[in-house]
Amino acid sequence: MNRLPISHPAIDFLVTFVQGRVQRARAAETSRGASAVEWVIISAVVVTIVGVVAAIINNALHDKASDVKDCIAGTTDTGTCK
Template identity: 70%
Template sequence: MNGRNFSTGIPGVDFLITFLQGRVQRARSGELDRGASAVEWVIISAVVVAIVGVVAAIINAALKGGADKVGNCIQGASADKTC
């Protein structure tokens, strides 16, 4: 495999050997580090989405609480008092 041409005479096996030699060369060259960068971006994106989700849930809860408060005030309102 060390850069030698290898032929078995069987096209399927020759293809498989050539394919595996290419994969081994890519692994040794460090070219596969590009995938690690993509994984890092996916993890960073997931963290950002989670933070946005938590903030949205907090804001939604605060708005719901305020809306309930205003609704209760309107239901109990009378002409002579304010909320």
């Protein structure tokens, strides 16, 4: 390995750490990648569900807020204000 002209313990540690991670990644099983893809898919499904539920709640709140605004302003014709 070519040594850098500047040597510092933190840099030496970082270089050793990165080399160890690269060696472990190269020697790891190939199923780790499939597992990561599964987690990405599961996360995407959960995020989608949360987004849909948030949109439904947001629309319901917007509709109710509009009803309250109309009742306060006295512009409703249905007589549903209580």
